[in-house]
Amino acid sequence: MNCIKTVSGYEDKHIFREVKIMINRNADDYFNEFLHTPLKYFLPGTEKLAGVDHTKPVTEAEYPETGSIRRVFLMDGESANEEVLEKNPRYFRYRVWDYSLKQARPIEYGIGEFRFIPVTDHSFLIRWKYSFKLKDDMFPGSIGCLGRAIFKWTFIDRDYADYMDVGLNAIKAHAEGKMNMQ
Numbered sequence: 484m485n486c487i488k489t490v491s492g493y494e495d496k497h498i499f500r501e502v503k504i505m506i507n508r509n510a511d512d513y514f515n516e517f518l519h520t521p522l523k524y525f526l527p528g529t530e531k532l533a534g535v536d537h538t539k540p541v542t543e544a545e546y547p548e549t550g551s552i553r554r555v556f557l558m559d560g561e562s563a564n565e566e567v568l569e570k571n572p573r574y575f576r577y578r579v580w581d582y583s584l585k586q587a588r589p590i591e592y593g594i595g596e597f598r599f600i601p602v603t604d605h606s607f608l609i610r611w612k613y614s615f616k617l618k619d620d621m622f623p624g625s626i627g628c629l630g631r632a633i634f635k636w637t638f639i640d641r642d643y644a645d646y647m648d649v650g651l652n653a654i655k656a657h658a659e660g661k662m663n664m665q
Contacts, residue, residue, distance in 0.1 A: 502648060503608055509605055522538055528557075531645065557584065578594055580593070598610040615639070
């Protein structure tokens with residue numbers, strides 16, 4: 484994998500994973516293209532977690548405008564809602580909830596964020612952080628800190644780690660013109 488740094492941990496009852504990778508392209512030139520590329524190219528999936536098949540708007544606000552919501556449909560027929568919480572130059576934050584997939588039943592919501600951090604005029608570090616809030620009335624969230632640790636160890640640091648690594652490497656390939664988009 485090309486990921487240069489991976490970190491996972493806990494923040495205020497959330498379990499997070501963060502991955503970073505260097506991209507050989509200008510951050511400002513790529514940011515808008517990134518936001519308007521179909522999600523299926525960035526989340527092709529892994530053996531354990533299905534990739535994105537397509538998205539469908541839920542609100543009149545057009546994605547990726549703040550407040551816009553779309554339904555994300557996975558290749559296995561499962562789905563979730565995604566809402567844009569914040570969009571600034573080189574920063575994008577979103578919330579995912581109403582998951583239909585089995586692995587996500589204990590998840591109340593997820594918060595994702597992308598930061599594009601310029602290193603030179605022709606390279607930047609992309610940081611993708613994803614945090615999950617578990618449901619307090621369902622295992623493993625119902626057992627507090629221990630439940631979050633179990634979820635981190637069994638899902639975040641395994642299946643979801645692979646999903647994020649594959650996704651981040653797909654973003655790198657797209658940004659650097661090495662992805663076949665057909």
